[in-house]
Amino acid sequence: MSSSSFKFNTFHFYIIIFILQVFAATPILSDNSSFNDFLDIAKSPEVFDWMMSMRRKIHENPELGYEEFETSKLIRSELDKMDIPYKHPVAITGVIGFIGTGLSPFVALRADMDALPMQEMVEWEHKSKVAGKMHACGHDAHVTMLLGAAKILKHHEKEIQGTVVLVFQPAEEGGGGATKILDAGVLENVTAIFGLHIDPNVPIGEVASKSGPILAGSGFFEAKISGKGGHAAIPQQAIDPILAASNVIISLQHLVSREADPLDSQVVTIAKFQGGSAFNVIPDYVTIGGTFRAFSKQSFNQLRQRIEEVIIGQAAVHRCNATVDFLDGVKPFYPPTVNNGDLHEHFVNVAVNMLGINKVNKAMTPVMGSEDFSFYQQAVPGYFFILGVKNSEHKPKSFLHSPYLEINEDGLPYGAALHASLASTYLLKHQQDDERKYHDEL
Numbered sequence: 001m002s003s004s005s006f007k008f009n010t011f012h013f014y015i016i017i018f019i020l021q022v023f024a025a026t027p028i029l030s031d032n033s034s035f036n037d038f039l040d041i042a043k044s045p046e047v048f049d050w051m052m053s054m055r056r057k058i059h060e061n062p063e064l065g066y067e068e069f070e071t072s073k074l075i076r077s078e079l080d081k082m083d084i085p086y087k088h089p090v091a092i093t094g095v096i097g098f099i100g101t102g103l104s105p106f107v108a109l110r111a112d113m114d115a116l117p118m119q120e121m122v123e124w125e126h127k128s129k130v131a132g133k134m135h136a137c138g139h140d141a142h143v144t145m146l147l148g149a150a151k152i153l154k155h156h157e158k159e160i161q162g163t164v165v166l167v168f169q170p171a172e173e174g175g176g177g178a179t180k181i182l183d184a185g186v187l188e189n190v191t192a193i194f195g196l197h198i199d200p201n202v203p204i205g206e207v208a209s210k211s212g213p214i215l216a217g218s219g220f221f222e223a224k225i226s227g228k229g230g231h232a233a234i235p236q237q238a239i240d241p242i243l244a245a246s247n248v249i250i251s252l253q254h255l256v257s258r259e260a261d262p263l264d265s266q267v268v269t270i271a272k273f274q275g276g277s278a279f280n281v282i283p284d285y286v287t288i289g290g291t292f293r294a295f296s297k298q299s300f301n302q303l304r305q306r307i308e309e310v311i312i313g314q315a316a317v318h319r320c321n322a323t324v325d326f327l328d329g330v331k332p333f334y335p336p337t338v339n340n341g342d343l344h345e346h347f348v349n350v351a352v353n354m355l356g357i358n359k360v361n362k363a364m365t366p367v368m369g370s371e372d373f374s375f376y377q378q379a380v381p382g383y384f385f386i387l388g389v390k391n392s393e394h395k396p397k398s399f400l401h402s403p404y405l406e407i408n409e410d411g412l413p414y415g416a417a418l419h420a421s422l423a424s425t426y427l428l429k430h431q432q433d434d435e436r437k438y439h440d441e442l
């Protein structure tokens with residue numbers, strides 16, 4: 001074949017492909033427009049009432065990290081009813097569901113399942129039935145919204161251009177369930193992951209997020225400051241760890257106020273101080289503990305190093321010995337939650353299309369809280385956003401991790417529809433990208 005005839009043939013080939021694509025594009029676009037009714041489906045009494053009953057069931061039976069056995073069972077029985085295949089157990093109680101073609105591209109949606117060890121103080125019909133445990137971070141709503149999304153997506157399965165991977169994850173609250181899900185290798189082909197968190201201070205139908213860092217990285221530490229116990233009236237014969245620990249705490253405050261860049265947000269909080277049991281006895285030792293937060297790895301590592309140096313050095317000033325434990329095995333470090341820029345654009349398009357431009361805060365102020373969603377983002381491009389579940393009545397004590405948290409269930413359809421829409425339109429876009437790449441390669 002001569003090169004000129006090759007060019008001629010290739011040119012015609014491209015024209016044919018172009019024509020085929022134009023015709024092929026028509027049904028795909030009309031499929032896309034059928035994705036627009038997700039919010040209506042989610043709000044329909046059939047889906048909404050079902051979601052409400054799911055959320056209430058999960059709320060009544062809260063389970064702590066890696067103990068979400070009943071929650072996991074409920075999820076699996078609902079997936080069975082919807083004829084959605086899944087893997088289980090993953091990371092002890094985790095469930096990974098699949099909707100679509102079973103082929104690439106793959107996109108993941110994540111919900112965390114665990115509750116908190118605290119007593120619910122809200123008196124209502126579906127109050128937690130387990131003393132000392134409560135869904136005070138709204139993970140009951142997260143599970144429900146992902147089940148809602150599953151229902152919507154299953155209904156539209158024939159139009160899904162790839163595979164949606166549903167990630168029901170254990171142990172977000174300090175247990176690092178996300179790392180166990182990743183270690184299980186179930187997300188290997190996934191090219192993007194989306195997650196959301198409810199916020200009782202954001203109105204219903206509104207969302208907030210941003211590109212780049214949105215939540216801080218967090219770590220914990222505990223230190224034992226040892227002196228020499230003795231009579232409180234004869235301090236010269238003792239080595240007082242209480243005074244040493246007090247100065248350690250004061251000195252730790254300098255890390256943020258004097259050593260950190262004022263434009264680089266960081267936190268060091270001592271939340272625990274334990275020592276002594278009598279008014280007239282100097283104790284042998286004191287235990288302090290706390291958390292530190294930063295938005296970059298560099299600042300985070302700097303804090304970690306300086307916390308250790310300051311505790312040991314300042315204790316030595318008072319003739320005390322100190323050991324510092326960063327609790328790596330028990331409370332793993334959470335990296336900062338950093339949103340991918342391309343996925344931010346995708347999220348804004350989907351959310352504005354569904355909710356209207358005034359309901360989408362795309363430049364949210366970052367928060368010093370942390371999320372183990374960040375572990376996924378270290379493995380795949382990921383995007384995390386905040387969803388409003390504010391009550392119409394003013395509830396000043398209703399915030400995350402409060403025993404008075406109250407969620408407005410009218411927010412459930414929005415979470416379900418956004419999940420479903422983010423995933424289905426992502427696949428559509430990337431399927432088209434793949435096709436284009438394929439044709440270019442030809």
Ligand SMILES: [Zn+2]
Binds near residue numbers: 173
């Ligand atoms: Zn929480």
Ligand SMILES: [Zn+2]
Binds near residue numbers: 137138139172197
């Ligand atoms: Zn949470």
